[in-house]
Amino acid sequence: MVLSIYLSLLGETIAQQDTQYTQYMYAPNIFNPAYVGTTDIASLTSQYRAQWTGIEGAPRTINLAFSSPLQSETLGIGAMAVSESIGPSSTIIAAADMSYKVSLDQYVSLSFGLKGGLKVLNIDYTKLDIYNTTDPRFQANVNNRFSPIIGAGIYAYSDVWYVGFSVPNLISSDFYDDTNISTARERATFYLIGGYVLPINESVKFKPAFLTKYTSGAPLTVDLSANFLFNNKFTLGAGYRLDTAVSALAAFQVNDRFMMGYSYDFDTNELSNFNSGSHGIFLKVDVGEGRGTRVLSPRFF
Numbered sequence: 001m002v003l004s005i006y007l008s009l010l011g012e013t014i015a016q017q018d019t020q021y022t023q024y025m026y027a028p029n030i031f032n033p034a035y036v037g038t039t040d041i042a043s044l045t046s047q048y049r050a051q052w053t054g055i056e057g058a059p060r061t062i063n064l065a066f067s068s069p070l071q072s073e074t075l076g077i078g079a080m081a082v083s084e085s086i087g088p089s090s091t092i093i094a095a096a097d098m099s100y101k102v103s104l105d106q107y108v109s110l111s112f113g114l115k116g117g118l119k120v121l122n123i124d125y126t127k128l129d130i131y132n133t134t135d136p137r138f139q140a141n142v143n144n145r146f147s148p149i150i151g152a153g154i155y156a157y158s159d160v161w162y163v164g165f166s167v168p169n170l171i172s173s174d175f176y177d178d179t180n181i182s183t184a185r186e187r188a189t190f191y192l193i194g195g196y197v198l199p200i201n202e203s204v205k206f207k208p209a210f211l212t213k214y215t216s217g218a219p220l221t222v223d224l225s226a227n228f229l230f231n232n233k234f235t236l237g238a239g240y241r242l243d244t245a246v247s248a249l250a251a252f253q254v255n256d257r258f259m260m261g262y263s264y265d266f267d268t269n270e271l272s273n274f275n276s277g278s279h280g281i282f283l284k285v286d287v288g289e290g291r292g293t294r295v296l297s298p299r300f301f
Contacts, residue, residue: 019063019082019084020049020221021280022223022265022280023249023280025195026259026284027045029065029080029097031166031168032113032155032166032168033078033097033113033115033151033152033153033166033168034111034153034166035078035099035153036067036098037067037068037070037075037077037078038076040069042066042287043067044066044284044287045065045066045283045284045285046063046064047063047065047280048061048281049061049280050278050279051265051278053275053278054274055275058275059084059086060084061082062083062084063082064081065078065079066078066079066080074100074101074102075099076097076111077099078098078099079094080094080095081093081094088124088125088128089123089124090122091119091120091122093117093119094117095115095116095117095151096116096117099112099114100112100113107158107159108156109157111154111156113152113154113166115150115151115152116150116151118147118149119146119147119148119169119186120145121145122143122145123141126141147186151167151169152166152167152170153168160196160198161197162194163193163195164192164193165190165191166190166191166193168189169188171186188216189214189215190215192212193212194209194210200228206227206228206229207227207229208225208227210223221241222241222242224242227249227251232253233252233253234251234252235249235251235261236249237249237250239265241265244268245265245266245267246265247264248264249261249262256286258283259284262281262282264278264280265277265278265279265280
């Protein structure tokens with residue numbers, strides 16, 4: 001019932017906007033191409049998010065992101081793939097990233113990135129319980145509608161902090177069904193991210209982070225998180241999404257190359273009456289060999 005109400009509010013447009021991630025700090029190149037190549041070793045990250053569990057047709061997202069420096073020390077490359085479904089719609093995204101890095105001083109670097117790829121949208125209205133079956137907006141499905149992706153970002157960082165601004169897709173697109181009625185609209189989304197690592201003592205580090213997301217016509221999204229890293233192995237923390245949800249986060253560094261984590265979101269708005277929260281899982285694997293001698297640091301980004 002709740003999903004039907006949600007979809008009915010969309011009217012003539014079903015806005016396919018960027019996915020919400022609670023553990024956004026572990027794969028920034030999903031939304032900022034300037035991140036790729038900023039670490040000394042290649043990494044592969046996968047995230048799965050099940051949002052609003054208990055609601056039929058609620059969002060489900062899985063992604064895979066790759067980032068690697070090149071031997072030139074100034075270039076980085078990456079790639080990403082995302083599959084998302086919500087109600088009658090499904091989206092597949094595939095994109096490649098490239099970055100160029102300059103050193104501002106001994107400790108601080110600045111990276112510029114570009115993203116290019118494709119997005120495929122499908123909407124199957126037969127999955128909906130439609131009250132007015134003669135409504136022309138729901139007469140024809142949207143099948144394999146392609147749209148280009150061109151994104152850009154900037155990312156400044158040191159071993160203990162980072163800040164970045166990006167637009168994963170600068171192109172706004174309208175999709176139409178066979179009756180030439182607009183059924184889906186995509187708008188550019190702007191991201192501002194940042195994080196810091198503050199040593200408390202020899203075994204504990206405090207890791208605050210934030211993500212701000214803005215899309216024209218949609219409410220501003222602000223995520224704040226506070227994590228604590230114990231013995232460079234175990235991370236435990238909490239997050240708050242402004243006026244929307246609170247979350248618990250955990251991660252474990254299994255060995256020098258493998259990291260895994262989990263997050264749970266509890267809604268603080270009216271949707272909490274209809275679902276049992278949102279779950280997120282991520283896996284991160286360092287692959288290949290580092291560039292020179294790899295220095296382990298408290299960086300988590």
